Amino acid sequence: MFDMVKIGRNIAKMRKEKGMTQMEMADKMGVSYQAVSNWERGETMPDISKLPELAEIFEVSIDHILENQKGSSIVHTFVHHNTSEFLKNNEVTVEDFSAIAPILKAEQADEVFEHIKTKFKIQDMIALAPFVSTELIDECARTAFVGEGIDELKHLAPFMSDEAIDECARKSFETEGIESLKHLAPFMSDEAIDECARKSFEVEGIESLKHLAPFMSDEAIEECARKSFETEGIESLKHLAPFMSSEAIEECARNAFEAGGIHSLRPLAPFLNQGVIEKWIRAGIEQTS
Known part of the structure; x- marks a missing residue:
């Protein structure tokens, strides 16, 4: 991953060297001054579409803004070339994607992920989930559920759709019982929780509800x-x-x-x-x- 704090300090340094305030820089780029402030504090990074503007304002290369960190060369290529064309002709690893994901546009992140998703383990997906669409997360979650079981979904659950969570939870309940839902319960819909709880109660009695009770x-x-x-x-x-x-x-x-x-x-x-x-x-x- 990029070191956002270092990049933020670099942006702040170059802005000051140009004699600009955060507000002046924000006006030039068509963003809020809060966005510029967040970049400079290292809380967020400029997305990929803003990097050429920054490079032009500071009269430096994109690599220089990113301090030539790992992934900066790929970002430079993505800025100046069609993403699909680049992916056809170049190898992008899981590690590469992990480095550049935070600054890609959503559609670019999905395109890269779609291209290399067979290389991903569920542990890789957890770190990248905030940058990928819910549809792709659901697809990976369903695949992981079939192969590894419901426990593999506990870290992905905050990024999954309600529909996918309930679908996997109901299937797990039918095969593994109510105990298997304890990690996914906080993310399940009220309807699915109550449905599984009532079924478990009818078969196993009230003792079986102790893990789901806080969510019923x-x-x-x-x-x-x-x-x-x-x-x-x-x-x-x-x-x-x-x-x-x-x-x-x-x-x-x-x-x-x-x-x-x-x-x-x-x-x-x-x-x-x-x-x-x-x-x-x-x-x-x-x-x-």
Whole structure:
């Protein structure tokens, strides 16, 4: 990768040598002064279409702006030649692409990636994901999922489409079970999460939901909790209780108290309002006196 801090300092140095302010340089290039400021602080880099303008303003070569770092010669070629033509006649490695990706236009990055994607491992894709289109990321993710399984997608997930994430998650759930979704759950849609959770609950019971519970909808959590309470009792709710609404917890606790007394509340006691428990106790004493 380019050392953006070094390049930023280089741009700032050359701008000052020309006696220009950041605002004056920004006006010349048709960008905001914040963009120029970000370049000079090393937070971003000028995209490839701006490099010829910078070179002209500073009266230097593009290689000089990029401090002749690895990838600068390829960038120079991309600026002055058709990308497709260059890719036909030149070898571009994964390492080369990693170096130039941050300053390529989106369509150029996709074109280069499409040309060399068979050389990529999923670990390479993680670093390049911010520069490549979602469509290509989804394609790579699906291929990795088929070959390596869902765990390979945990780093790519923030860059995948919702559709691709849910598709892979549902397939993994069907073959590997709900445990396999724990890394992908934060990126799945509510609909897919609830669908898998309900299916798992029906087959494996409420214990199986402990990894998905933080991501389930309130409606799905309470539906499963009430069913589990009816068939397994209040003890079965201990893993889901932190994610249930206070109303649902009180409803189940009240039913348990009426059927089994104060001792039956032990599994849910940490989640109950002390005043509510005391009220039930007083009501029970009054009924028996």
